[in-house]
Amino acid sequence: MAAKLIDGKAFAASVRERVGEHVSRLVKEHGIQPGLAVVLVGENPASEVYVRSKGKATKEAGMKSVEHKLDEKTSEADLLSLIDELNRDETIHGILVQLPVPDHIDAEKVLAAIDPAKDVDGFHISNVGLLGTGQKSMVPCTPLGCLMMLRDHHGSLSGMEAVVIGRSNIVGKPMAQLLLKDSCTVTIAHSRTKDLPGVVRRADIVVAAVGRPNMVTADWIKPGTTVIDVGINRIEKEGGGTRLVGDVDFDDVSKVAGAITPVPGGVGPMTIACLLANTVTACCRANGLAEPEGLTA
Numbered sequence: 001m002a003a004k005l006i007d008g009k010a011f012a013a014s015v016r017e018r019v020g021e022h023v024s025r026l027v028k029e030h031g032i033q034p035g036l037a038v039v040l041v042g043e044n045p046a047s048e049v050y051v052r053s054k055g056k057a058t059k060e061a062g063m064k065s066v067e068h069k070l071d072e073k074t075s076e077a078d079l080l081s082l083i084d085e086l087n088r089d090e091t092i093h094g095i096l097v098q099l100p101v102p103d104h105i106d107a108e109k110v111l112a113a114i115d116p117a118k119d120v121d122g123f124h125i126s127n128v129g130l131l132g133t134g135q136k137s138m139v140p141c142t143p144l145g146c147l148m149m150l151r152d153h154h155g156s157l158s159g160m161e162a163v164v165i166g167r168s169n170i171v172g173k174p175m176a177q178l179l180l181k182d183s184c185t186v187t188i189a190h191s192r193t194k195d196l197p198g199v200v201r202r203a204d205i206v207v208a209a210v211g212r213p214n215m216v217t218a219d220w221i222k223p224g225t226t227v228i229d230v231g232i233n234r235i236e237k238e239g240g241g242t243r244l245v246g247d248v249d250f251d252d253v254s255k256v257a258g259a260i261t262p263v264p265g266g267v268g269p270m271t272i273a274c275l276l277a278n279t280v281t282a283c284c285r286a287n288g289l290a291e292p293e294g295l296t297a
């Protein structure tokens with residue numbers, strides 16, 4: 001393997017430690033404890049695991065953690081009234097509704113109901129607009145985690161050619177905006193892009209976020225490129241059982257890339273670490289205090 005491994009698990013642990021230190025200072029010096037409320041509707045097993053991990057990590061960082069687990073059949077109106085209650089709760093600085101929500105609930109409407117200042121997922125249209133115009137906003141956790149790893153690896157990203165594969169609202173588009181803000185030349189590629197491998201081969205930085213197992217292979221990658229794999233795909237193992245793989249064929253691409261994130265243990269752990277970072281940022285902003293350095297975009 002030629003590529004350097006970017007260890008997201010270790011990096012996430014260091015982010016969580018820095019968040020914890022900032023929380024201690026907020027409590028000691030200002031008597032303020034950041035609070036995060038996570039809302040889960042229904043019984044999606046993967047979502048239940050993520051919500052449990054978020055609650056545990058929030059408490060470990062010294063923050064207040066509130067979990068609302070609502071029945072699968074909860075009405076949209078009841079969910080909206082819970083969000084309204086959380087918007088008005090002064091002990092809560094961050095609100096997150098775990099996605100996906102059941103089909104009878106309009107996710108867009110729910111996200112629009114969250115106070116943008118408490119929108120630690122960065123999915124509210126106000127935050128999308130602020131990020132898109134290069135202004136201070138709440139930034140979606142997964143792209144923020146990717147950006148932190150890229151800055152840590154490269155220092156400045158200025159002038160680098162970046163290709164983001166995938167155009168989702170929660171990863172692809174905000175990732176492209178963040179790279180642009182750091183002065184990369186950015187291409188958003190997707191399933192209809194002509195000569196996708198050729199486009200990806202131009203990149204110094206590749207962020208793969210398409211949800212197609214092992215799609216990116218070594219012949220798509222310019223030697224020395226940094227490859228960030230956002231994909232989390234569960235596939236059948238030969239001989240039974242399942243395993244997680246990314247959108248990048250790790251073993252193949254590792255032979256040519258300069259640096260690469262693994263799956264699991266890459267971007268995933270950074271998502272939760274950045275949620276904690278965003279909660280502290282939201283708490284500082286709400287109280288007119290200095291934001292934690294190195295934990296925002």
Ligand SMILES: Nc1nc2c(c(=O)[nH]1)N[C@@H](CN(C=O)c1ccc(C(=O)N[C@@H](CCC(=O)O)C(=O)O)cc1)CN2
Pocket residue numbers: 050096097098099100121141142232244263264265266267268269270271272
């Ligand atoms: N409201 C939100 N909903 C969802 C988000 C989000 O950011 N906000 N993202 C995903 C799920 N997610 C967090 O919510 C998440 C996914 C994966 C991981 C992670 O650490 N993955 C591990 C592997 C885990 C495993 O073994 O299954 C890894 O990559 O190492 C953390 C958080 C959708 N919903």
